[in-house]
Amino acid sequence: MATPCLTIKDLTLAYGEFIIQQNLNFTINEGDIFIIMGSSGCGKSTLLMTLVGLLKPRQGDVLFGEQSLWQADPEARQKILQYSGVLFQTGALLSSMTLFENVALPLTEHTGLGIDRIRQLVAYKLALVGLAGFEDFYPSELSGGMQKRAGLARAMALDPKILFIDEPSAGLDPVSAKLMDDLIRNLRDHLGATIVMVTHELASIFAIGNNSVFLDTETKTMIATGPPQQLLVESEDPKIIRFLTRGETDKHQTEKPPEHA
Structure with missing residues (x-):
């Protein structure tokens, strides 16, 4: 059922x-x-x-x-x-932040995790959407499809x-x-x-x-x-x-x- x-x-x-x-x-x-x-x-x-x-x-x-x-x-x-997590149509990434900072934002706001654990989780979420190694990139440096995948990684940050x-x-x-x-x-x-x-x-x-x-x-x-x-x-x-x-x-x-x- x-x-x-x-x-x-x-x-x-x-x-x-x-x-x-x-x-x-x-x-x-x-x-x-x-x-x-x-x-x-x-x-x-x-x-x-x-x-x-x-x-x-x-x-x-x-x-x-x-x-x-x-x-x-x-x-x-x-x-x-x-x-719940949300991916808006444009990805809604914060342009002044790197991908690491964007994906880490929900974790720093809603958990008490230390920075090392947050780095591990961000790397894992980015890898899930095919963006491993892109932590230090800014949204403007990515294609539209990559921006949406990064937005999806952020939406999944809190599982x-x-x-x-x-x-x-x-x-x-x-x-x-x-x-x-x-x-x-x-x-x-x-x-x-x-x-x-x-x-x-x-x-x-x-x-x-x-x-x-x-x-x-x-x-x-x-x-x-x-x-x-x-x-x-x-x-x-x-x-x-x-x-x-x-x-x-x-x-x-x-x-x-x-x-x-």
């Missing part, structure tokens, strides 16, 4: 009077690579901000196991969130049970994007972390996602949840079919009609 890791209950997201999403109810299980998907502007990143404690919902709640995130006081909420990742393949070439997908899957397999990922990339959705929720812009709510491959095969909703087959649609639209002799 799957064990719930996050439970989203009756969630409504809004900015002022403008409703982004409403009536969201779904479960993210331990060990999932869970995809939050939908067309541009549907509220994927807004939902992610609510899951990581940055945006209070209009109503509803998020349960980490059986602990309420949004009914907890600020101090208790921070303790709950210590078990989180849950990793939240926003558009990991955005701005990457296809080879770098596939390497990022492989890295995320390997981290899940070897570290036992649950991954919650916002993405619109079909290759990533089908390659590594084993569960998902589909947010709809028009109705401002979820219209499906489940494994992406299953949604592709079983869904009869044209919005979901169009989204999950858009690569094929784009291909057919760009093909030229045959010339007749």
Whole structure:
């Protein structure tokens, strides 16, 4: 039986009077690579901000196991969130710090470890993402893909049970994007972390996602949840079919009609 890791209950997201999403109810299980998907502007990143404690919902709640995130006081909420890590779309590295200093920051802020132990842990985390030996480099000296991997190393600094990742393949070439997908899957397999990922990339959705929720812009709510491959095969909703087959649609639209002799 799957064990719930996050439970989203009756969630409504809004900015002022403008409703982004409403009536969201779904479960993210331990060990999932869970995809939050939908067309541009549907509220994927807004939902992610609510899951990581940055945006209070209009109503509803998020349960980490059986602990309420949004009914907890600020101090208790921070303790709950210590078990999670976040990789923002840009990597969000501090440009004035080396990679060592960036990855070490959560360790110096939230643990009482000595500098030698911190150096060992930073070296280990950077090695996990393929950046062994890059401790003294600054973010500006790295490619976009390397910056995202460094951001992932920092997100893993405190050995989180849950990793939240926003558009990991955005701005990457296809080879770098596939390497990022492989890295995320390997981290899940070897570290036992649950991954919650916002993405619109079909290759990533089908390659590594084993569960998902589909947010709809028009109705401002979820219209499906489940494994992406299953949604592709079983869904009869044209919005979901169009989204999950858009690569094929784009291909057919760009093909030229045959010339007749």
